[in-house]
Amino acid sequence: MAGPGIRYHQIATELSQYFDTSLGVFNPAYIEGLSDTKYKALDIKTYDFQNEFKKYDAIFALWLSKEMIEYAKKLGFGF
Secondary structure (H helix, E strand, O other), X not given: OOHHHHHHHHHHHHHXXXXXXXXXXXXXXXXXXXXXXXXXXXXOOHXXXXXXXXXXXXXXXXXXXXXXXXXXXXXXXXX
């Protein structure tokens, strides 16, 4: 796992102490070996991000496409 993946793993680990937390990734290689975490790790298909975004109260991301940002704004997520 590269630096960004490690950072997101650490953030999800910390948040999972206080909230029901899911870590969504677009590359399933990042979640290999994360079965013993306190958060749920999921592989989000880029073509199906809308169904995933609807499930959550907050999105914290390193990168989102313009389409993803616009959709998140429609759902009421602030930017």
